[in-house]
Amino acid sequence: MSSRTLPDFPWDSLRPARARAAQHPGGVVDLSIGTPVDPTPDVLRTALAAGSDAPGYPTALGTTDLRLAAANWLQRRLGVTVADPLGDTPSVIPTVGSKELVALLPTLLGLQGGTVVIPEVAYPTYEVGAVVAGLRVLRSDVPPEDVADPVLVWLNSPGNPHGRVLTPDELRAWVAWGRARGVPVVADECYVELGWDVVPTSVLHPAVAGGSHEGLLAVHSLSKQSTAAGYRAGLLSGDPALVTRVWEARRHLGLLVPGPVQAAAAAALGDDAHVELARSRYGARRERLRAAVEAWGGRIEHSEAGLYLWTTRDEDCWTTVDRLADLGIVVAPGSFYGPAGQRHVRMALTATDERVDAAVQRLTA
The missing domain is CATH 3.40.640.10 (Type I PLP-dependent aspartate aminotransferase-like (Major domain))
Incomplete structure (x- = not known):
């Protein structure tokens, strides 16, 4: 790679897995990108509106x-x-x-x-x-x-x-x-x-x-x-x-x-109150999803903080991506993050409670 050549945008390579997951009758559970889904707290929205002039x-x-x-x-x-x-x-x-x-x-x-x-x-x-x-x-x-x-x-x-x-x-x-x-x-x-x-x-x-x-x-x-x-x-x-x-x-x-x-x-x-509320939401999702991933046969490493579960089944990450896509679940392959991530996938906690529960049900069925 030359000094000015950017790598391919990694998320584009997930398109086949997304299409595969979309065929699940219960719909897609997207745990790939860590984008928040809960409402923005009123403390921000009120201040934003007040500052809009x-x-x-x-x-x-x-x-x-x-x-x-x-x-x-x-x-x-x-x-x-x-x-x-x-x-x-x-x-x-x-x-x-x-x-x-x-x-x-x-x-x-x-x-x-x-x-x-x-x-x-x-x-x-x-x-x-x-x-x-x-x-x-x-x-x-x-x-x-x-x-x-x-x-x-x-x-x-x-x-x-x-x-x-x-x-x-x-x-x-x-x-x-x-x-x-x-x-x-x-x-x-x-x-x-x-x-x-x-x-x-x-x-x-x-x-x-x-x-x-x-x-x-x-x-x-x-x-x-x-x-x-x-x-x-x-x-x-x-x-x-x-x-x-x-x-x-x-x-x-x-x-x-x-x-x-x-x-x-x-x-x-x-x-601080809105931060603690977000923590409690993510913490509850983390506990449910963690237990389900382990029941499914995944091993979670690190993950002591943040918004992700770093999961391996001791196989190539894309094999795990495909396994989860068959369940309608989309995750990020560890190879996105460097060669040392080749046997892991990243699972985000940033899905609604309903979608997290859907993932839990599929992983433990």
């Missing part, structure tokens, strides 16, 4: 309300204290969801030449972002000693697709490795509010970062925790020097979060 351009920096709400959320929910969010060099800015940031971060940081380190099993957009910037990719779950030209590290905890959570010791090892080489370490923490068996730790937490966020960034999103994927509301926080570099580039490129969305995001970040 927005004749002027929004700011790339983010409104005062949003930056303060984000800093308060980081402290309240994650135990993270960022530098003054209203300072001359910002420590937190809004993003148009998280995917565009992941895809563009190497470019926004102005990285030229070198290697981006990503997890062995990883969200495909980390690789896409490297390719767009003309950079190479190395997959590694431990700090590598054999890469001569690292320019960026992506961590993902809780992980997509497998729900793996990095321990504080593992996070500290990456932080030390990056700082020793002057390489930014960026943690995608979009599922941080959805820990089940463990409580995830942010890379910005003082137990990991020490007394400084130097060289560190964290990415967050309201898509899952606030059931608001359609709003495209995310956050970037951490080292003010790095945040400022990204902010300056975004100003030039016009990567602006709409004003009404910024108002909704500020309201959401100040309200």
